[in-house]
Amino acid sequence: MPASVTNFATHFFVTGEPMIYGADVAIVLVSLAILFVLTYFKKWKWLWKEWLTTVDHKKIGIMYLIAALLMMFRGGVDALLMRTQLMLPNGRFLQAQHYNEIFTTHGTLMILFMAMPFIFAMFNIVVPLQIGARDVAFPYLNAISFWLFFVAAMLLNLSFVIGGSPDAGWVSYPPLADLPFDRGPGENFYLLSLQITGIGSMATGLNFFVTIMRMRAPGMTLMRMPLFCWAVLSASVLIIVAFPALTAALALLLIDRVAGAHFFTMLAGGNPMMYVNLFWVWGHPEVYIVVLPAFGVFSEVVATFAKKRVFGYASMVASMMVITVISYLVWLHHFFTMGAGPGVNSFFALASMIIAIPTGVKVFNWLMTLFRGRIRLTPPLLWTLGFVPNFAIGGATGVMLAVAPADYQYHNSYFLIAHFHQVLIGGTVYGMIAGMYYWWPKVFGFLLGERLARHAFWWFNIGFYVCFLPQYFLGYMGMTRRIYTYPPGMGWTTWNFISTLGAYMMGIGFILIAANIVQSALHGVRDTTGDPWDGRTLEWSLPSPAPHYNFARIPTVHSRDAWWEMKEARRRGEPVQESTEPLRPIHMPKSSGRPFILSVLFFVFGFGMTFNWYVMAIIGLLGVGICLVLRSFEFDTDFYIPVHEIEETEAAYGRS
Amino acid sequence: MSVLEQRLPAVDTHDDLPLEYAHEDDALRIFGFWVFLVTDMLLFSCVFATYVILYRHTNMGPTPTQLFDVRGFTAETLILLTSSFTSGIGTYEMRRGHRGALIGWLMVTWILGACFIGLEVSEFVADVASGATMSRSAFLSAFFTLVGMHGCHVSFGLLWMLCLMIQLGVKGITHVTARKVFIVGLYWHFLDVVWVFIFTVVYLIGELS
Ligand code: HEM
Ligand SMILES: [Cu+2]
Numbered sequence A: 001m002p003a004s005v006t007n008f009a010t011h012f013f014v015t016g017e018p019m020i021y022g023a024d025v026a027i028v029l030v031s032l033a034i035l036f037v038l039t040y041f042k043k044w045k046w047l048w049k050e051w052l053t054t055v056d057h058k059k060i061g062i063m064y065l066i067a068a069l070l071m072m073f074r075g076g077v078d079a080l081l082m083r084t085q086l087m088l089p090n091g092r093f094l095q096a097q098h099y100n101e102i103f104t105t106h107g108t109l110m111i112l113f114m115a116m117p118f119i120f121a122m123f124n125i126v127v128p129l130q131i132g133a134r135d136v137a138f139p140y141l142n143a144i145s146f147w148l149f150f151v152a153a154m155l156l157n158l159s160f161v162i163g164g165s166p167d168a169g170w171v172s173y174p175p176l177a178d179l180p181f182d183r184g185p186g187e188n189f190y191l192l193s194l195q196i197t198g199i200g201s202m203a204t205g206l207n208f209f210v211t212i213m214r215m216r217a218p219g220m221t222l223m224r225m226p227l228f229c230w231a232v233l234s235a236s237v238l239i240i241v242a243f244p245a246l247t248a249a250l251a252l253l254l255i256d257r258v259a260g261a262h263f264f265t266m267l268a269g270g271n272p273m274m275y276v277n278l279f280w281v282w283g284h285p286e287v288y289i290v291v292l293p294a295f296g297v298f299s300e301v302v303a304t305f306a307k308k309r310v311f312g313y314a315s316m317v318a319s320m321m322v323i324t325v326i327s328y329l330v331w332l333h334h335f336f337t338m339g340a341g342p343g344v345n346s347f348f349a350l351a352s353m354i355i356a357i358p359t360g361v362k363v364f365n366w367l368m369t370l371f372r373g374r375i376r377l378t379p380p381l382l383w384t385l386g387f388v389p390n391f392a393i394g395g396a397t398g399v400m401l402a403v404a405p406a407d408y409q410y411h412n413s414y415f416l417i418a419h420f421h422q423v424l425i426g427g428t429v430y431g432m433i434a435g436m437y438y439w440w441p442k443v444f445g446f447l448l449g450e451r452l453a454r455h456a457f458w459w460f461n462i463g464f465y466v467c468f469l470p471q472y473f474l475g476y477m478g479m480t481r482r483i484y485t486y487p488p489g490m491g492w493t494t495w496n497f498i499s500t501l502g503a504y505m506m507g508i509g510f511i512l513i514a515a516n517i518v519q520s521a522l523h524g525v526r527d528t529t530g531d532p533w534d535g536r537t538l539e540w541s542l543p544s545p546a547p548h549y550n551f552a553r554i555p556t557v558h559s560r561d562a563w564w565e566m567k568e569a570r571r572r573g574e575p576v577q578e579s580t581e582p583l584r585p586i587h588m589p590k591s592s593g594r595p596f597i598l599s600v601l602f603f604v605f606g607f608g609m610t611f612n613w614y615v616m617a618i619i620g621l622l623g624v625g626i627c628l629v630l631r632s633f634e635f636d637t638d639f640y641i642p643v644h645e646i647e648e649t650e651a652a653y654g655r656s
Numbered sequence B: 001m002s003v004l005e006q007r008l009p010a011v012d013t014h015d016d017l018p019l020e021y022a023h024e025d026d027a028l029r030i031f032g033f034w035v036f037l038v039t040d041m042l043l044f045s046c047v048f049a050t051y052v053i054l055y056r057h058t059n060m061g062p063t064p065t066q067l068f069d070v071r072g073f074t075a076e077t078l079i080l081l082t083s084s085f086t087s088g089i090g091t092y093e094m095r096r097g098h099r100g101a102l103i104g105w106l107m108v109t110w111i112l113g114a115c116f117i118g119l120e121v122s123e124f125v126a127d128v129a130s131g132a133t134m135s136r137s138a139f140l141s142a143f144f145t146l147v148g149m150h151g152c153h154v155s156f157g158l159l160w161m162l163c164l165m166i167q168l169g170v171k172g173i174t175h176v177t178a179r180k181v182f183i184v185g186l187y188w189h190f191l192d193v194v195w196v197f198i199f200t201v202v203y204l205i206g207e208l209s
Helices: A003-012 A018-040 A044-052 A057-086 A096-130 A139-158 A186-214 A227-259 A272-306 A313-326 A331-338 A342-370 A379-402 A404-410 A414-444 A450-476 A493-523 A562-571 A594-610 A614-632 A643-652 B024-054 B070-095 B099-129 B138-171 B175-208
Strands: A586-589 A638-641
Touching: A018 A044, A044 A057, A057 A096, A057 A139, A057 A414, A057 A493, A096 A139, A096 A186, A096 A227, A096 A272, A096 A414, A139 A186, A139 A594, A186 A227, A186 A594, A186 B024, A227 A272, A227 A313, A227 B024, A227 B138, A272 A313, A272 A331, A272 A342, A272 A379, A272 A414, A272 B024, A313 A342, A331 A342, A331 A404, A342 A379, A342 A404, A379 A404, A379 A414, A379 A450, A414 A450, A450 A493, A594 A614, A614 B138, B024 B138, B024 B175, B070 B099, B070 B175, B099 B138, B099 B175, B138 B175
Parallel strands: none
Antiparallel strands: A586 A638
16 A cells, blocks of 8 residues: 555544444444345335434434434443543553543533433424424424534544544633644544534524424413423523524634634734633533423423422523523633632622522422322432432532632532532433433333333432542542542542442443333333323323324413313313314425435535545535525425325324 | 414415515514524624734734725725615515516625625735735734624625525515515625624724724
């Protein structure tokens, strides 16, 4: 082989690590296996027609869910690798560089490619059904959002075997992430994949904002809306106002890197702190973007499993709105140590502490809802109850961190690490898992078995405390974040060892969840009624899984907990209004392959930019442009489902 | 009929509203576009903020006063403001159902927009030729990015308008094309507003400082 080719290959492919060769082999084998299975079972057409071209929010939700679980797996493996390295002093398991890459991809994946798709899965699966709509406002855009996220996730994961992973932390601060200190393509992978998925997220925020504002069933005023929808509305508002800052931060850093600009460099007048500001103007709202939907899930779950309406609905809404506004005004608490001066630091410290108040209101409301309820301790409620103490500790440590002078001590120590895992895992992940268990029957038509679910919960929950409580102590003892090893004799060994044990327990919990899914898919209880939990909101009025048009007749809403009220009316023997109305043809969007193709072209663009192969990047961008123009010239984008077809579908569900 | 009626544009029409708002589906898209403009405005705000932080960091290279050409940016401003006005007349003609006049005014808008871009590009080329490149100083990085980002938006708008003129020629004024023209008009006015800020924050303050 000519030297240039070998030289190229050794730089292009990541070499020299047994783990990475293993990953290479695994990726090739898995890809071959997928190709084989699809071809052998003649599933290509099915894949294209049912999934790749779908604009149905329910299917898009399922794809988000699968992607989120896969990314949680990869991020979890990263976490276990790091914990294994830190289990004992002078660990030799990972090299320093490799450790840097792993903590970077771990954080990035978990926030942007696990938490975000997980909440979007819930948005998609639940919101249209809860507000009595047939789809989201812009189904085609919704498909684009998903595929942009998907190709971005592929792009970032590719960095593991091609070119090398980013290694400047999930926040990617310059000057470390700027060209002079970080030449490889790793940082470019980070910037482009986040940029691409960020565009998709922004579109999702917009889509659900419009959907909720404009597409609620008749009679469903904002104050009759289920609290999950309120949570999605707040999160969407935050996405709309926060994500542009991320787009700007990433774009400017990319321009620094590819065009030699000086936004954030140390030379020629650049100012790295500007990046840090822009990043956290997005970053802090982002943590609320991922936790608010979890709050929404908890509100639904406690009401259903206590068989009571939510306590203090109005105060729930109000506190959510307060959180939405204030969370935009606290970003500086991530860098008190920048030294902006006592005035600025005090303002942001106070604002941060104030957030604890509305959050506390919500927690008390959930507890009051449960109080004297007829409680059924199902898996969703179990995760909800697990969340409460977690978040209490996480919130308390958050307030401690928000004390600006004290933060000079805590900042970038393991105390901080423990804080945000406590809120992100204890809040977002617990919430999303609760939501997954809760809405699983609605999506797939069968329930997840309770026995394994309990085991999974307890392994995960106990493992969680074993893993993260010691990290508070490590923080107090001076252990800083992002160190790949430590000497013996610091007094850190015992706590680190315990923490690693906890991490493995959580790993077991995750495996049990996966096992739970597989086992229930094979032997699970079918949900024949569409209302397995005796639910309160409109999604439970539909059969499981819901027909593709969702509602044959759009329901009219007269109160909160609309479905519960309808059931009560039925129990009282009152006539059921909607089934007497005649059916009308239903207007639906057509499937389209273009969102997928457009996203693949975005991938081409991103890959080209990552390696500074500008021809490839331009081809990708031109392709994107052509897709947009083609869409503009497309007029035949919808169709009608005729009445007889609706009648047949409804009859097949045993409904008339 | 209630605005809450869903996804039934062919059934659900409001005859009392302008054509672009008459169908619920179109009204939804216009609303969605407003929300998009919010995100775009915030994106510009972030880059504006960066510019404001960095514009004194000239690294002993050209300063704003040395760089900016008063005649050039005044002409650009006048041209873009006029184009916003002509696009407004276009929408007015659309509401009156005059297809020819609508396409004509869009054409005028397009030509003005293209002149604007032409002037901007020649300004940039002259700057670069005099050694004022993006990598010269933080000020220049921010300047080229902010103004260039606006220029990219305008160019995108030109491509979009071209597509719409063809569609109007083929399809005439329907509720779909009317909605599209209306939306591109919103976009165009928005870019005008952004330019007013660029004019003030970048060029005027730059000249005065
Ligand atoms: C009462 C509420 C909260 C307060 C007062 C609070 C306060 C803080 C403060 C002051 C920091 C920065 C500490 C430092 O860097 O030294 C921080 C970091 C962080 N918080 Fe919170 N927090 C709260 C809730 C949350 C929630 C709900 C989440 C997520 C769901 C969250 C996620 C994070 C993350 C991810 C970081 C660190 C990111 C990094 O540096 O890599 N926090 N928090
Ligand atoms: Cu924060």
